[in-house]
């Protein structure tokens with residue numbers, strides 16, 4: 458039968474290591490099942506959350522009869538682009554004042570990374586990109602398929618469950634001059650380990666002295682600390698020195714716009730003239746890929762960012778999400794301590810952002826899924842945003858059993 462199809466010889470591909478966890482979760486019929494795989498925010502009731510301010514913005518958009526469904530320009534919604542650059546670089550950014558930033562609306566964080574990578578593959582002289590070890594599982598695929606050659610730099614030290622700062626500096630020092638370096642702006646995924654500001658400063662000095670090109674992935678602005686400005690510090694340090702960089706922004710997490718696919722790619726250049734030439738080439742990357750981006754999500758973001766009342770409301774809702782995640786860290790840590798689960802679990806409260814990199818191995822994860830219906834990625838990462846006070850005891854039982862029986 459298969460031989461009758463022109464596609465008969467196609468081999469079944471494996472599920473995605475992160476999104477495949479949700480596929481498996483959806484098939485499970487257990488009432489106690491828990492999805493801690495994908496980084497998607499849930500309420501204390503375990504439900505997805507649409508922010509109030511997003512509902513308000515959507516209402517305004519629906520009621521505005523003057524709005525039409527025309528194509529956006531190739532670069533997307535102009536207001537959205539300006540406001541996005543301001544959000545990540547800061548309202549008083551000298552680069553914005555000098556008009557030397559070009560921003561294009563892209564399909565969320567992933568699309569922004571991909572467009573940036575395609576641009577670099579066509580126009581930048583160094584085709585090697587260094588990514589942290591470990592990093593978000595999609596990074597190597599996005600960059601390789603765009604035509605870049607991917608190498609890693611040391612980042613995480615399993616022994617301390619913290620940053621391998623010396624290893625990081627050594628690897629960047631050994632990188633060829635001009636190489637591209639992917640940096641997580643904050644809330645490093647999957648480790649939850651970020652450099653301190655002093656360490657960022659050392660990374661900046663080293664990278665600038667070697668002419669390494671920073672490509673920031675900012676998928677969690679506001680989610681790490683609860684403050685949009687604090688979480689943008691790393692990026693702003695690299696822009697304050699007058700040098701060049703790329704930044705991919707996502708509104709999936711911080712505005713809860715996951716499925717709307719809203720994001721932006723900004724390229725900070727040395728002069729206005731260079732920025733406008735860069736933009737002209739970004740258009741040539743985008744047009745044959747998807748022509749122009751979708752209008753709805755970007756309109757929601759622009760509506761919120763340009764209205765000071767709505768902006769304020771957003772920052773409060775964002776802070777509430779970040780605070781709930783931080784309180785989940787404390788609750789899980791306290792529960793494991795009370796339970797007397799062997800091992801040092803203090804990294805749960807030291808790590809930052811959406812994820813805890815537990816240190817559980819793939820056998821322990823498989824055991825927790827099989828026996829406790831808890832779904833997470835096989836590297837031991839759990840999405841703290843998927844946890845609630847009600848499910849902490851169940852997760853604690855599962856971790857305790859995994860550590861004591863599978864340790």
Ligand code: PLA
Pocket residue numbers: 475476494495496497564565566567568593595641646674676707708709715720
């Ligand atoms: N960059 C990082 C570091 C991410 O963690 C994610 C999402 C993205 C970019 C892309 O997000 P976007 O395209 O939706 O804006 N990581 C998630 C989801 C939350 C995923 O894997 O797609 C994760 O669970 O790791």
